[in-house]
Each structure stands twice: as C-alpha cells, then as structure tokens.
Amino acid sequence: MSANSNQPVTPFQPPLRLLMGPGPSDVHPRVLSAMARPTIGHLDPAFVGMMDEVKNLLQYAFRTTNDLTLAISGPGSAGMEACFVNLVEPGDTVVVCINGVFGNRMKENVERCGATAVVVEEPWGKPVDLARAEAALTAHPGAKALAFVHAETSTGVESDAAGLCALATRHGALSIVDTVTSLGGIPVQVDRWGADAVYSGSQKCLSCTPGLSPATFSPRAVEVVKTRKTKVQSWFLDLSLLIAYWGGGAKRAYHHTAPVNALYGLHESLVMLREEGLEAAWGRHAHMHRALKAGLEAMGLNLLVDEAARLPQLNAVLVPEGIDEAAVRAQLLARYGLEIGAGLGTLAGKVWRIGLMGQSATPRHVIACLGALESVLTGMGAPIPPGAGTAAASSVLF
Amino acid sequence: MSANSNQPVTPFQPPLRLLMGPGPSDVHPRVLSAMARPTIGHLDPAFVGMMDEVKNLLQYAFRTTNDLTLAISGPGSAGMEACFVNLVEPGDTVVVCINGVFGNRMKENVERCGATAVVVEEPWGKPVDLARAEAALTAHPGAKALAFVHAETSTGVESDAAGLCALATRHGALSIVDTVTSLGGIPVQVDRWGADAVYSGSQKCLSCTPGLSPATFSPRAVEVVKTRKTKVQSWFLDLSLLIAYWGGGAKRAYHHTAPVNALYGLHESLVMLREEGLEAAWGRHAHMHRALKAGLEAMGLNLLVDEAARLPQLNAVLVPEGIDEAAVRAQLLARYGLEIGAGLGTLAGKVWRIGLMGQSATPRHVIACLGALESVLTGMGAPIPPGAGTAAASSVLF
Numbered sequence: 001m002s003a004n005s006n007q008p009v010t011p012f013q014p015p016l017r018l019l020m021g022p023g024p025s026d027v028h029p030r031v032l033s034a035m036a037r038p039t040i041g042h043l044d045p046a047f048v049g050m051m052d053e054v055k056n057l058l059q060y061a062f063r064t065t066n067d068l069t070l071a072i073s074g075p076g077s078a079g080m081e082a083c084f085v086n087l088v089e090p091g092d093t094v095v096v097c098i099n100g101v102f103g104n105r106m107k108e109n110v111e112r113c114g115a116t117a118v119v120v121e122e123p124w125g126k127p128v129d130l131a132r133a134e135a136a137l138t139a140h141p142g143a144k145a146l147a148f149v150h151a152e153t154s155t156g157v158e159s160d161a162a163g164l165c166a167l168a169t170r171h172g173a174l175s176i177v178d179t180v181t182s183l184g185g186i187p188v189q190v191d192r193w194g195a196d197a198v199y200s201g202s203q204k205c206l207s208c209t210p211g212l213s214p215a216t217f218s219p220r221a222v223e224v225v226k227t228r229k230t231k232v233q234s235w236f237l238d239l240s241l242l243i244a245y246w247g248g249g250a251k252r253a254y255h256h257t258a259p260v261n262a263l264y265g266l267h268e269s270l271v272m273l274r275e276e277g278l279e280a281a282w283g284r285h286a287h288m289h290r291a292l293k294a295g296l297e298a299m300g301l302n303l304l305v306d307e308a309a310r311l312p313q314l315n316a317v318l319v320p321e322g323i324d325e326a327a328v329r330a331q332l333l334a335r336y337g338l339e340i341g342a343g344l345g346t347l348a349g350k351v352w353r354i355g356l357m358g359q360s361a362t363p364r365h366v367i368a369c370l371g372a373l374e375s376v377l378t379g380m381g382a383p384i385p386p387g388a389g390t391a392a393a394s395s396v397l398f
Numbered sequence: 399m400s401a402n403s404n405q406p407v408t409p410f411q412p413p414l415r416l417l418m419g420p421g422p423s424d425v426h427p428r429v430l431s432a433m434a435r436p437t438i439g440h441l442d443p444a445f446v447g448m449m450d451e452v453k454n455l456l457q458y459a460f461r462t463t464n465d466l467t468l469a470i471s472g473p474g475s476a477g478m479e480a481c482f483v484n485l486v487e488p489g490d491t492v493v494v495c496i497n498g499v500f501g502n503r504m505k506e507n508v509e510r511c512g513a514t515a516v517v518v519e520e521p522w523g524k525p526v527d528l529a530r531a532e533a534a535l536t537a538h539p540g541a542k543a544l545a546f547v548h549a550e551t552s553t554g555v556e557s558d559a560a561g562l563c564a565l566a567t568r569h570g571a572l573s574i575v576d577t578v579t580s581l582g583g584i585p586v587q588v589d590r591w592g593a594d595a596v597y598s599g600s601q602k603c604l605s606c607t608p609g610l611s612p613a614t615f616s617p618r619a620v621e622v623v624k625t626r627k628t629k630v631q632s633w634f635l636d637l638s639l640l641i642a643y644w645g646g647g648a649k650r651a652y653h654h655t656a657p658v659n660a661l662y663g664l665h666e667s668l669v670m671l672r673e674e675g676l677e678a679a680w681g682r683h684a685h686m687h688r689a690l691k692a693g694l695e696a697m698g699l700n701l702l703v704d705e706a707a708r709l710p711q712l713n714a715v716l717v718p719e720g721i722d723e724a725a726v727r728a729q730l731l732a733r734y735g736l737e738i739g740a741g742l743g744t745l746a747g748k749v750w751r752i753g754l755m756g757q758s759a760t761p762r763h764v765i766a767c768l769g770a771l772e773s774v775l776t777g778m779g780a781p782i783p784p785g786a787g788t789a790a791a792s793s794v795l796f
Contacts, residue, residue: 009673012666032436036430039412039422039424039607073609081632112632209658231509234479235503256475258608259607339439
C-alpha cells in the first residue's frame with residue numbers, strides 16, 4: 001500500500017456555482033445529462049453516426065463547408081497545438097500577433113516547431129493593428145502563416161479577423177485563428193474570412209464542459225499538411241491520421257479512443273445552439289453585455305477595453321482604487337457562489353474578468369452578478385449607489 | 399447558412415450495449431452520474447482539492463509514491479506522447495520492444511522526437527523476450543530509455559514489466575511503460591518495478607469514460623525533464639509546466655483548462671477501485687477470466703496466447719475455420735447489443751478480442767457473452783454443444 005492509504009475516500013460533490021469567469025461557463029442540465037448517457041464503443045456504428053452529426057453541427061457553428069471539421073480530443077491548447085504542428089515545419093517563419101496571454105502561447109508553439117516567430121505586439125487591452133501586421137508580412141515575404149487571437153480571453157478584446165485573414169491571403173500566408181472565446185458568442189465566419197486553420201474550446205460560448213477543441217481546416221491548409229516535407233512532430237495530433245479517423249465515414253480508421261461521453265455533451269450543446277440559431281445566440285450575448293455594462297457603469301465601474309474592440313462575452317472591469325481585488329472574488333465565491341475571473345499577466349490585480357458566455361449569458365446571471373458585486377463592494381466601503389447597478393441593467397433587459 | 403442546415407437536429411440517444419471489446423468497458427452508473435454533476439471552475443478551491451484526491455487515488459492505483467502523478471488531459475495516446483516528448487531529446491537512442499500495435503506507436507513517437515528507435519521485435523501474441531531486450535541495451539550503451547507495453551491490447555499478452563524495468567535500471571536507461579490495459583486489472587507496481595514513466599487510460603480496467611490518461615513519473619524521470627538541453631516539443635504536454643499545475647497545491651499555476659467533468663468521473667471510478675481494493679479487483683479479473691476461458695474451451699474455441707503470458711482482461715480468441723468473424727461481431731451487436739473487438743494488424747480476421755475489464759469483468763458479462771456467442775455461432779452452423787459454454791463457466795463462477 002502506498003503512503004496515502006489513510007486518506008478519506010468519498011465521492012466528490014461539487015458546490016453550486018454561478019460561473020461568470022473566463023470559462024468554463026455554466027453548463028446546461030441538458031448537456032450534463034447527455035454526458036451521463038451510457039458509454040458505447042468508439043467504433044460502434046451508432047457512435048460513428050453521432051460523430052458525423054458533430055462534424056455537421058461544427059460546420060454550422062464555424063460557418064464553413066470545410067470537410068476537415070472536427071473536435072480535437074483535448075482542451076483548447078491541444079487544438080492550438082494541432083494547428084501549429086501540422087502547418088508549420090522547421091525553418092518556417094510565422095508572423096504572430098500578440099495582445100494577451102494566448103498570443104504568447106502561439107509564439108511558444110511556433111518556436112517548439114523549430115520555426116521562427118516574427119512578433120507583432122500590441123499593448124494588452126488593444127486589438128491587433130492591421131497596418132503593423134501587414135508590415136511584418138511585407139518584411140518577411142514567404143512567411144508560412146499569420147497567427148492571431150480573434151477574441152483574447154485574457155483582456156476581452158476582439159481583433160479584426162476578416163481583415164487579418166485577408167492580409168494573410170494577400171501575402172500568400174496561411175491564417176491560424178484562435179476562436180476559443182468567440183465561437184458561438186460573436187460572429188465567426190470561417191469561409192467568409194477565408195481562414196485556414198481555426199480552433200476553439202468547448203467550455204466558453206458553447207457552454208459544454210471543458211476538454212474538447214472544435215477545429216476546422218480549409219482545403220488549402222489540408223493541402224499544406226499533405227505536402228509536408230517532414231512528419232508532424234505529434235503523433236496524437238497528426239491531421240493526416242485524424243483525417244482518416246474523422247473523415248472516413250463507415251470506413252473510419254482507428255487512431256485513438258474518442259472521448260465518447262465528452263462528445264455526447266458537445267453534440268448536445270451544438271444541438272442547443274442550432275435550436276436557438278447562431279444569430280440569436282450572438283444577439284443574446286450582445287444584449288446581456290449591454291445590460292451588464294449599464295449596470296457596472298451605474299455602479300461607477302469602468303471597462304478596460306475601448307467600445308470598438310470590446311467583446312460582449314468577456315468583460316475586463318477595472319478594479320477601483322483601494323479595493324483588494326482578490327478579496328472581492330473570494331467573497332463573491334464564498335457568499336454568493338459566484339465565480340468571476342482575475343486578471344492575468346500585466347493585468348493581474350488591475351482587472352476582474354466577467355464572462356457572459358453561453359448559458360451564463362442570461363438575465364439571471366447579469367442581475368445576480370451586479371447584485372452580488374454591489375453587496376460585496378459596499379461591504380468593503382466602496383461608495384456604490386444602492387440598487388443602481390441592477391436598476392440600470394433592468395432597464396436594458398426589459 | 400452552411401450547406402448542411404437541413405440536417406436533422408435531435409439529441410443523441412445511444413443504444414444500450416454490453417461493452418466487452420478492447421475498451422471502452424462498461425461504465426458504472428455511479429461514474430456516469432458523477433460526470434453529470436454541475437461544472438465548477440478549474441481554479442475553484444473545491445476543484446483543486448478534488449485534483450489532489452485524484453492524485454492520491456492514482457498513487458494508490460499505480461502503487462507509487464511518485465509526487466508527479468496526474469491525469470493527462472487527453473486519451474492514452476496523449477499519455478504515451480507525454481512520456482516520450484518529455485524524456486527523449488533529438489539524437490537520443492531508445493530501445494523499443496514491439497509485440498503489437500502499441501509498441502509500433504511507441505516507435506513512431508521516438509522517431510517524431512528526432513531520436514533513433516532500436517527495435518526489439520517479437521511475433522504478435524508473444525511477450526517481450528528479456529534476453530533480446532538486454533542484448534539491445536548492451537549493443538547500445540547510453541540508450542536513453544527502454545520502452546515497452548506491459549499489457550498489449552492488440553494481442554492480449556502480458557510482458558514481464560518487473561524484469562524489463564530492472565534491465566533498464568541496470569543499463570542506466572529510463573523505463574517507459576504502457577499500462578493502458580493493465581492498470582486496475584492486473585498488478586501494476588510502479589515503485590516495486592522501479593519504473594520511470596508510466597501511462598495508462600481511463601476507459602479500460604478503471605471503467606471510466608475514455609479521454610484521460612493517468613500517468614506517473616519517478617523522481618529520476620523528473621530530474622531528466624528538468625535538465626533537458628532542448629525545450630519539450632509539445633507545449634500542451636510539457637511536464638515542466640504541468641508540474642506547476644498539478645503539483646502546486648493552492649498555488650497551482652494556470653496551464654490549461656482541466657476537463658472538469660471528465661475528472662469527476664475519473665475520481666469516482668478511482669473511489670470505487672479504492673472501495674473494492676486493488677487486490678480484490680485483480681482477483682475478480684482473474685476469476686472472470688477463468689470462467690470465460692472454461693466456457694470458450696467447452697465450446698471448442700481456443701485462445702491465441704500461451705497461458706504464461708495471457709492477460710485475464712483481454713482475451714484474443716482464435717476464429718474457427720470457415721467462420722466469417724466480422725459477421726459474428728455484427729450479429730452479436732445487432733441481436734444482443736454485445737460489443738467484442740476485432741483483430742488488429744497481422745491478427746485482423748484471425749481473432750476476436752473479448753475484454754473483461756473493470757465493470758465488464760462480472761459474472762453477468764461472462765454468461766451473457768458465452769450465451770450470445772453460442773447463439774450466433776450455432777446459427778452459422780458451427781458445431782457447438784448446446785449449453786456447454788455457460789455450464790462450464792458457471793462451474794467456475796460458483
């Protein structure tokens with residue numbers, strides 16, 4: 001017996017939370033109960049049929065007809081890595097736009113592929129600058145790809161994906177786009193953008209549990225994968241093998257054991273998105289953001305990001321002078337079961353991140369968050385006009 | 399709207415199956431219902447506490463005190479890759495023992511790390527030969543590691559893990575051990591073996607849903623990771639980052655969003671293993687195997703693997719002359735909802751693979767499988783003595 005055999009062994013019962021951080025968002029009981037359906041084999045004809053539906057539903061969510069549209073069997077960071085290791089070879093140059101945590105992670109990925117990352121950096125809280133991205137592409141003719149984050153989860157900023165993908169195409173480069181926080185919350189238009197490799201996460205605006213990374217690849221990207229000079233450095237993420245698995249229909253070639261129940265959950269969350277309709281989901285996120293913003297401003301709180309580049313689903317709120325931001329989050333969690341996010345990197349201690357993603361983008365979330373914030377901030381001596389936040393939000397909600 | 403917007407959109411309801419293939423195995427309702435508990439944040443103090451319990455429970459299952467014991471956020475093939483990309487650097491030599499599909503995959507991993515694989519090959523259905531493994535280590539002094547599969551899922555063969563790990567140590571090499579199909583079903587003794595990097599899967603003898611890879615690393619392996627000359631080629635699987643995430647306690651550093659609900663499931667399956675006790679679980683697998691074997695033999699069916707190296711939890715059964723093996727599996731599935739596995743690679747068409755793993759290692763599974771096989775084979779004209787299989791199994795079960 002190992003040294004820890006005296007530890008208590010009891011089932012884990014999670015506390016009830018309202019998830020309004022940067023993800024995961026609240027998961028609907030329909031999705032949770034789908035995940036509890038009996039496991040079947042990953043080669044069962046019934047399961048293979050469900051995978052085809054997941055592919056169709058992801059094509060709908062991404063607005064694409066790309067045949068290679070799938071869920072990578074890992075979290076968003078595995079999806080990111082799938083894009084880089086398949087498209088980038090040693091010696092390549094990739095222009096990477098960095099305006100937050102996830103752009104930095106892209107740079108790491110490029111370098112670990114043995115390629116050179118040319119960085120276009122913006123201050124955190126600002127969108128990627130198209131002119132500077134274009135200058136980098138011009139200065140590095142033959143760059144293999146332009147990589148950027150559509151919706152920076154660390155700051156709440158949207159960059160111009162259509163414009164950046166068009167730049168890439170014009171310079172003969174592939175585009176690699178992070179839509180982890182955007183898919184399902186704001187327009188993601190893979191085909192209209194002409195994007196080449198796009199990945200997302202299951203636990204943000206799709207409101208599925210974390211652990212899967214929806215991804216889609218253009219025919220041009222598939223051609224690049226098929227004509228590589230070197231083998232993909234990851235066996236697990238090698239698209240030439242995954243194509244045979246996800247694209248094979250009845251003749252699906254065994255690659256790895258799919259995360260069966262997690263895919264039940266993703267399927268259900270996509271069915272719910274389809275029932276609501278993409279445009280309606282985008283509209284709901286925008287509406288809830290307007291209500292939250294009205295409430296925050298009525299309480300004297302300000303958002304970090306300029307309106308033009310502000311994501312509705314991820315609100316970076318400036319911490320007022322003299323307030324201990326960690327204590328506020330701890331009290332929100334302990335008293336009201338409400339989770340909001342901390343700032344990351346250069347924004348640590350300076351902002352809170354309030355998510356309105358998927359099933360967490362509802363009137364009850366907006367009101368609960370504003371009410372809890374008022375309670376906690378008032379308790380700390382902040383001068384909040386009583387009821388101002390919820391009243392302002394209500395007027396937007398009704 | 400994309401081209402597929404006319405597809406039907408309905409929730410997926412899986413058929414009821416009895417899972418007796420090479421995995422996934424049947425998942426207990428306790429595990430399924432754990433997965434349906436409300437999602438909480440991956441940085442929530444309650445979740446961090448649960449991760450510590452998962453670590454303790456995995457130490458129990460692996461029989462190790464290794465501090466770096468965790469669940470990789472991907473399927474077994476991601477766990478395999480985590481071992482290789484972290485321990486192997488370009489230019490290294492690794493001795494890889496191949497006696498089935500998964501040894502071949504290890505070789506792929508070594509080569510994709512820019513290292514040289516020295517192969518020790520055995521016929522499929524035979525265990526790794528210690529003398530030949532030792533000869534390879536002797537012929538390649540300075541080999542970085544010896545890699546082998548403890549329980550080959552493609553053939554049903556157990557190799558001598560204790561002996562092979564001792565060889566590695568004697569030659570100054572690390573040992574990398576695949577225990578995907580063995581963990582929880584037969585003795586896995588990480589510390590007693592002196593194994594260095596060991597990975598498994600959630601969906602075999604642990605009877606959790608597929609998608610997670612339990613793994614453990616010796617202090618010696620951690621030292622090798624910490625003193626690498628080059629960066630790990632995978633960001634997602636970089637143990638130097640995962641150590642800070644899984645080992646950080648309250649100060650856990652954000653790496654990726656953990657698959658929260660999948661970990662609820664793994665936790666519950668490990669709690670169930672702890673309740674039963676490891677030795678009792680090993681005994682149950684051995685007992686159910688004896689019953690199945692008695693039944694198969696009474697029906698005139700033979701096992702591929704010699705008794706000395708035979709895995710109780712994965713039974714490769716030789717397909718009788720003149721029987722269409724795929725038709726048998728199709729009928730078992732269609733008529734009785736029973737899934738058994740096909741042969742892979744050189745064994746395709748020649749064997750069935752009957753799993754008795756985790757919650758699928760019960761008397762009702764043994765009897766249901768023998769009864770269904772008798773029904774289907776008899777229907778195809780095979781000369782099976784009526785009731786012989788279930789009678790022989792019963793006498794072992796009682």
